Amino acid sequence: MAERDDDVALSLAELFALARKVLVHHGVSAAHADAIARVITQGQRDECHSHGLYRLPGCVRSVRSGKVDPHAQPMLRDVAPGVLAVDAHYGFSLLAFETGLPVLAEKARAQGIAAMAINRCFHFSALWPEVEAIAALGLVGLAMNPSHSWVAPAGGTRGVFGTNPIAFAWPRAKGHPFVFDFATSAIARGDIELHARDGKPIPPHWAIDRDGQPTTDARAALEGAMQTFGGHKGSALAAMVELLAGALIGDLTSMESQAFDDGAGASPCHGELVIAIDPTRFSGAEEEVGQARAERLFEAIVDQGARLPSQRRFEARERSERDGVRVPRKLYNDVMKLFD
Amino acid sequence: MAERDDDVALSLAELFALARKVLVHHGVSAAHADAIARVITQGQRDECHSHGLYRLPGCVRSVRSGKVDPHAQPMLRDVAPGVLAVDAHYGFSLLAFETGLPVLAEKARAQGIAAMAINRCFHFSALWPEVEAIAALGLVGLAMNPSHSWVAPAGGTRGVFGTNPIAFAWPRAKGHPFVFDFATSAIARGDIELHARDGKPIPPHWAIDRDGQPTTDARAALEGAMQTFGGHKGSALAAMVELLAGALIGDLTSMESQAFDDGAGASPCHGELVIAIDPTRFSGAEEEVGQARAERLFEAIVDQGARLPSQRRFEARERSERDGVRVPRKLYNDVMKLFD
Numbered sequence: 165m166a167e168r169d170d171d172v173a174l175s176l177a178e179l180f181a182l183a184r185k186v187l188v189h190h191g192v193s194a195a196h197a198d199a200i201a202r203v204i205t206q207g208q209r210d211e212c213h214s215h216g217l218y219r220l221p222g223c224v225r226s227v228r229s230g231k232v233d234p235h236a237q238p239m240l241r242d243v244a245p246g247v248l249a250v251d252a253h254y255g256f257s258l259l260a261f262e263t264g265l266p267v268l269a270e271k272a273r274a275q276g277i278a279a280m281a282i283n284r285c286f287h288f289s290a291l292w293p294e295v296e297a298i299a300a301l302g303l304v305g306l307a308m309n310p311s312h313s314w315v316a317p318a319g320g321t322r323g324v325f326g327t328n329p330i331a332f333a334w335p336r337a338k339g340h341p342f343v344f345d346f347a348t349s350a351i352a353r354g355d356i357e358l359h360a361r362d363g364k365p366i367p368p369h370w371a372i373d374r375d376g377q378p379t380t381d382a383r384a385a386l387e388g389a390m391q392t393f394g395g396h397k398g399s400a401l402a403a404m405v406e407l408l409a410g411a412l413i414g415d416l417t418s419m420e421s422q423a424f425d426d427g428a429g430a431s432p433c434h435g436e437l438v439i440a441i442d443p444t445r446f447s448g449a450e451e452e453v454g455q456a457r458a459e460r461l462f463e464a465i466v467d468q469g470a471r472l473p474s475q476r477r478f479e480a481r482e483r484s485e486r487d488g489v490r491v492p493r494k495l496y497n498d499v500m501k502l503f504d
Numbered sequence: 505m506a507e508r509d510d511d512v513a514l515s516l517a518e519l520f521a522l523a524r525k526v527l528v529h530h531g532v533s534a535a536h537a538d539a540i541a542r543v544i545t546q547g548q549r550d551e552c553h554s555h556g557l558y559r560l561p562g563c564v565r566s567v568r569s570g571k572v573d574p575h576a577q578p579m580l581r582d583v584a585p586g587v588l589a590v591d592a593h594y595g596f597s598l599l600a601f602e603t604g605l606p607v608l609a610e611k612a613r614a615q616g617i618a619a620m621a622i623n624r625c626f627h628f629s630a631l632w633p634e635v636e637a638i639a640a641l642g643l644v645g646l647a648m649n650p651s652h653s654w655v656a657p658a659g660g661t662r663g664v665f666g667t668n669p670i671a672f673a674w675p676r677a678k679g680h681p682f683v684f685d686f687a688t689s690a691i692a693r694g695d696i697e698l699h700a701r702d703g704k705p706i707p708p709h710w711a712i713d714r715d716g717q718p719t720t721d722a723r724a725a726l727e728g729a730m731q732t733f734g735g736h737k738g739s740a741l742a743a744m745v746e747l748l749a750g751a752l753i754g755d756l757t758s759m760e761s762q763a764f765d766d767g768a769g770a771s772p773c774h775g776e777l778v779i780a781i782d783p784t785r786f787s788g789a790e791e792e793v794g795q796a797r798a799e800r801l802f803e804a805i806v807d808q809g810a811r812l813p814s815q816r817r818f819e820a821r822e823r824s825e826r827d828g829v830r831v832p833r834k835l836y837n838d839v840m841k842l843f844d
Binding site for chain 1: 642
């Protein structure tokens with residue numbers, strides 16, 4: 165660990181060890197602490213700062229709230245040849261995902277396509293680490309989950325949907341997979357909170373006020389509701405996430421998840437749907453033809469100066485794997501205070 | 505058939521018979537003519553006019569181009585326990601879908617989730633009739649396909665993606681399913697063509713000119729490329745459709761489909777991916793709990809004055825089933841000329 169300016173420089177191993185130590189200090193089981201520290205390290209490594217070390221205090225707060233079981237053991241249930249259910253037993257989602265992944269992959273290879281329902285989990289992480297883990301096994305991954313009902317349907321005035329992210333990964337023969345992971349809300353709720361704190365106006369497509377009118381006033385937005393991205397199309401996708409990763413899998417919608425939290429301020433508790441597809445089962449011996457087709461598509465995008473999704477993240481990853489990461493002094497101090 | 509003003513009034517049965525007769529007149533096999541006339545009737549019935557009788561002349565043009573085989577017999581291939589492939593043999597897509605649907609449903613019920621790849625088909629119809637047919641069997645449906653490469657990636661200057669629609673249906677115990685079907689392009693290409701014809705400006709988020717700059721000039725837009733909806737998020741979804749309904753299933757991307765057409769102006773030839781999910785295999789005896797949850801979600805949307813997707817279409821359907829449809833005289837005459 166070296167210091168320079170106001171940042172704290174950490175290797176990825178040091179970062180992982182620090183996050184893990186904080187979690188264990190707060191009574192999180194070794195298995196959960198490993199899983200959580202891994203994705204926090206991945207977030208910081210990829211310079212997705214809101215999913216890096218920054219998440220640790222909220223994670224600890226969720227444990228302290230008493231809602232999360234920091235020792236919960238995920239239980240797998242074989243529901244159908246193509247469907248696996250993982251009951252997280254009110255633990256964090258990540259260990260449930262890691263525990264279910266090998267069985268999901270086995271089912272995808274056997275059936276061609278398979279789904280994993282993760283139930284009763286507390287969720288605070290991005291979905292890209294999960295779809296990337298699926299792609300690392302040579303499979304196509306798709307994942308989605310509800311959250312808390314901060315987002316209004318198109319044409320509406322009140323929150324019904326969560327920020328409802330959708331993530332997708334396509335495995336590539338060489339290098340990083342093609343990956344995207346985006347909220348179906350126009351923006352993250354944290355961005356509106358930051359604008360409210362700083363007294364800055366927000367763009368009119370981010371949110372509506374209590375009367376359902378688009379607003380540039382961040383405080384009015386927090387009292388109203390966020391909007392989806394892309395108008396009625398984004399709104400339709402947000403509804404799909406509620407149906408597939410809520411109603412279909414026997415778990416809470418974003419409205420129900422918010423009611424369940426009951427103001428405790430823990431990470432949202434709900435379910436998650438993960439789908440894995442084995443490309444070799446679709447096109448057999450011709451899978452390489454499909455891979456080559458995908459590569460020509462990516463070339464046509466990159467050759468005209470457009471970016472693939474996650475491209476910035478992968479560039480950051482290469483830097484961090486070489487040089488380690490730099491954590492702002494204030495954040496580092498906040499994390500160290502978690503040992504008090 | 506009765507006439508009033510400048511419209512021609514037709515019952516749904518008369519409409520179906522007319523469309524079918526035109527197709528048979530042009531040498532389309534009875535099986536294909538039935539399947540096509542059915543969805544054209546559905547489009548007109550739901551007042552999706554661009555997918556109604558209006559499609560028939562283009563359909564006939566595709567047959568005349570010699571690219572489409574109007575007698576092609578779809579062939580099913582059991583690819584994996586959860587995957588079915590239907591080779592349309594360069595016929596229209598609809599008969600391939602209808603032929604494969606019972607097997608897809610059987611697989612979804614057996615496995616919990618299943619996929620159908622339709623290959624080498626000519627595509628000119630909306631996807632909602634297909635996902636609605638899946639929902640009518642009590643299954644959740646998801647469908648997508650590429651088209652021709654008119655749409656630029658976010659940050660790009662040239663067309664790579666098709667209009668790449670995504671459709672979804674959730675079966676409801678009572679009444680119409682929850683259904684959406686939207687293009688991942690900001691707008692249909694036909695809308696830009698209409699603006700160009702009428703010399704009207706277009707909104708700046710629809711398209712870019714040849715230099716990649718947003719344009720309000722419809723002619724400059726046609727020489728440039730369309731944009732996706734929702735910025736980089738819509739662009740990511742459009743790429744996903746190319747990968748899943750192109751590369752994954754061993755079929756053409758939108759760029760390849762456009763090259764294959766080679767200026768013939770036929771309906772785009774490519775593949776389609778259809779996924780079906782059996783909710784009873786996910787939640788077993790608790791499926792009714794999930795259904796009730798979904799209904800509460802829909803109520804929360806409708807109760808605040810927002811609309812469910814397809815609501816207008818279902819209202820039109822009720823009118824048409826009661827009163828029949830009214831076809832503009834000019835369109836009717838154009839259709840009658842197809843008998844010449």
